[in-house]
Amino acid sequence: MIAWMMLAAALFVQATAPRDTSLDRSLFDGRRLAGWVEMGKAGAFVAENGILHLKAPQNHPSWLRTDREYENFVLRLEYMVTGWCESGILLHAPLYGDLARTGLKLHLRHDRSPGGVRAAGALYDLVPPLAQANKGPHKWNALEIQMNWPSLRITLNGVLIQDVRLDRSEALRSRARRGYIGLEDLGFEMKYRNIAIRELPDTDRPWRPLFNRVDLEAWVPDGEARWVVEDGKIVGSDGDGSLLTKEELSAFEFQTYFRTSRHANGGIFYRRNASSNGEEIQIYNVPGSTHPTGSIYGQVPAREVSCRDGEWCQLRMISDGPYTAVWVNGRKVAESWSMASADKGRLGFQNHSDGRIEYLEPKVRPLSATRAP
Incomplete structure (x- = not known):
């Protein structure tokens, strides 16, 4: 029992340790959608008052993506749900097709109800969260995603919720290792702010x-x-x-x-x-x-x-x-x-x-x- 408590404490300290953000590059200036591309019907996402706001949801297949692809990176952002909600952060998403199945999706919800691989904080249909750390509606959540293949570590509000080796199974290994970062539109209002990225060296075979x-x-x-x-x-x-x-x-x-x-x-x-x-x-x-x-x-x-x-x-x-x-x-x-x-x-x-x-x-x-x- 003592050993488990020490391990949990170590994980918490590691997840909550201060991060060096000096090399981060902003992906959102708070005023425009520069650097992002709307997929599907335009007008769902707007920039206002420093917030990237999914204000007029269109639902699938609408989504917002970065204007270029990324491979390895550290992504930091804050998000807020405004009520009953499910949505997701898309990693290594393709331009077209099944975004969550070709790349990876961090599943976001308004609650902490059990759901396994479809619970809040899960890698959708792949890996359940280590813990559920999301806050309720109208509260900002601090998210950090460290993608350095084959390592994927995700912390939410200072809690480690994913620590995955992507080379351990074909289900994970066969997912794309390079693609767009995307914000999903499943028909529910979402807010994002303070979106920044630090690129890490590429390691995959180039196309x-x-x-x-x-x-x-x-x-x-x-x-x-x-x-x-x-x-x-x-x-x-x-x-x-x-x-x-x-x-x-x-x-x-x-x-x-x-x-x-x-x-x-x-x-x-x-x-x-x-x-x-x-x-x-x-x-x-x-x-x-x-x-x-x-x-x-x-x-x-x-x-x-x-x-x-x-x-x-x-x-x-x-x-x-x-x-x-x-x-x-x-x-x-x-x-x-x-x-x-x-x-x-x-x-x-x-x-x-x-x-x-x-x-x-x-x-x-x-x-x-x-x-x-």
């Missing part, structure tokens, strides 16, 4: 863009489909065909955002070379189909349809020898350890209907030495 957002110079079209660049996006339409990279890739991780018109059919080609047509990750948002979006075509059907036509979604995949895995909006939907094709070839997009598919920010990176998915 390399496959598309310059201007032209298709690095790509080769094939077939009848029409491929154009519109507003920084690659767009395929009007029949069957493909658009492939000029370079060949092997042992890589790939990611892109995509948006389909109604019943559009297409996919991601990879391992395509002179001796093989390679493999395909299907894009077809039709429940009940044999190979819905995320399927490794002809081999492993996707477990669920995690995307809907007309909405931007995120697709991520790994190709590594006999292994392929696919995530759609943060959900692993297909996986195979028995790929027979050679892990080298060109990568690209397929169009297989009269529909239209848009692709945004396609990028790639080599796999790490550990090959951990």
Whole structure:
């Protein structure tokens, strides 16, 4: 008992020790939303009297994000709920897709009721809080988030509520390690102030863009489909065909955002070379189909349809020898350890209907030495 009391005291002292804020950079000047981007309908968030105020909530999919991505950092802010409320702070959020499942979400509520991985202070659907330290409505809460992968430590009102190693399980390890910091809008009023960040050195493998957002110079079209660049996006339409990279890739991780018109059919080609047509990750948002979006075509059907036509979604995949895995909006939907094709070839997009598919920010990176998915 004495040992447990000493440990608790040590954690409290560590969590409440004074922090050096001399290198922090303000993310909110108290007067404008400069440095932030409203996603969804504009006007939900306003700056007034030194407070970033979610004054006119729009609910999902509205949210407010930083104007650039972050990897490792110390984030400090204060927040206040004004009544019955649930909301969240988004970490490493993607531009589109399932924000809380692709990145991480610190769940915020007005109360301290039990809820496990959906209690106040939980990493949403992942890790329950060590303690609940949130104050009730109309009181300011002091929050500090230390993200230095694989370590994530969160203190709330001087109490350590999360102390997590993000490399200890696939559920945590597979989450994005870089992304936007976001303030969620779930339909409830929220207030924030004194938002500041200190960036820490990056440690993740960098991504390399496959598309310059201007032209298709690095790509080769094939077939009848029409491929154009519109507003920084690659767009395929009007029949069957493909658009492939000029370079060949092997042992890589790939990611892109995509948006389909109604019943559009297409996919991601990879391992395509002179001796093989390679493999395909299907894009077809039709429940009940044999190979819905995320399927490794002809081999492993996707477990669920995690995307809907007309909405931007995120697709991520790994190709590594006999292994392929696919995530759609943060959900692993297909996986195979028995790929027979050679892990080298060109990568690209397929169009297989009269529909239209848009692709945004396609990028790639080599796999790490550990090959951990």
